[in-house]
Amino acid sequence: MKELEDRIRREGTVKEGDVLKVDAFLNHQCDVTLFDHMGAAWAEHFAGKTITKILTIEASGIGIACIAARHFGNVPVVFAKKAQSINLDGEQYVTTVYSFTKQREFPVIVSKKYLNAGDHVLLIDDFLANGKALHGLISLCESAGAVVEGIGIAVEKGFQGGGDRLRDEGYDVDSLAIVESMDPATGEIEFRG
């Protein structure tokens, strides 16, 4: 998606340690017009599929998923939570995810009420690096007996391999920008053609 690649080139910052900061428009400050265009792109890609629910993970995926939902007939958006809170009762699917950004493991939970065997789920997230968060969401769907119809990602760091592993496993992964390489010294970013 050229619009997203252009924004990443213009406003993204490459940092040491394989970090790509896009917090100007994606995951701290949010450009909702861009989100809307991203939703339209995923709707086009997944047009042949029946999607009954969008599943994402807090926090950065939520805004993207909610705006994308408007391109999928306003299906419900469920966001998996990263920590136990007194507002969630005992009836949950739980898995554990290692966060590249936070460099630690954390539990990821979703209420059994909001993920069911009849659901055809589109997973949405802002970033795909090694794929740990997505494998967590897939595991939650498996626990519920829900079908993962596809995976919509804003920025895939292709060189970390998580996206290609998911494709090898048979998942339909639509990443709107795939970074093939990036250089913290020059700030240069190359996208998959």
Added chain:
Amino acid sequence: MKELEDRIRREGTVKEGDVLKVDAFLNHQCDVTLFDHMGAAWAEHFAGKTITKILTIEASGIGIACIAARHFGNVPVVFAKKAQSINLDGEQYVTTVYSFTKQREFPVIVSKKYLNAGDHVLLIDDFLANGKALHGLISLCESAGAVVEGIGIAVEKGFQGGGDRLRDEGYDVDSLAIVESMDPATGEIEFRG
């Protein structure tokens, strides 16, 4: 807002300890059509004001704020973050907030790049109880020299007093449903008339 009150009555659950669970449609599973109607209601209420930015706090406020932004000329949405992460550099406004839900204090941060003296800010959140989170957001705006033009809340727990304290301080608080009392024994919920 009758639609929201009806949903709370129908799908909300009153728990011991002043907890109102609305995770069926507001803050775990998200009804984006409802969010859209909430955004329209705030746009009507704040019609006389110039809003250049929406500020919310992760995680539950993000989806609501992003959809509401579409009713305010697609202004940028910034979400304050609840913990330090390696993706945020040193240039941040920081404050501390006590969470009623999580029953502990946590730092709340926003990058100085995304909150500025020229900003006219609408604060949006899913819940207003004692007002601690909102006072944190207000404090971030004060640090930046940004003007708080108003506060849009989905569910205010009126009996906890935070909303009325903010109104006494002169803030224009538009809560779409104000719970005046609720009873965990009977499940009954009374709204401010």
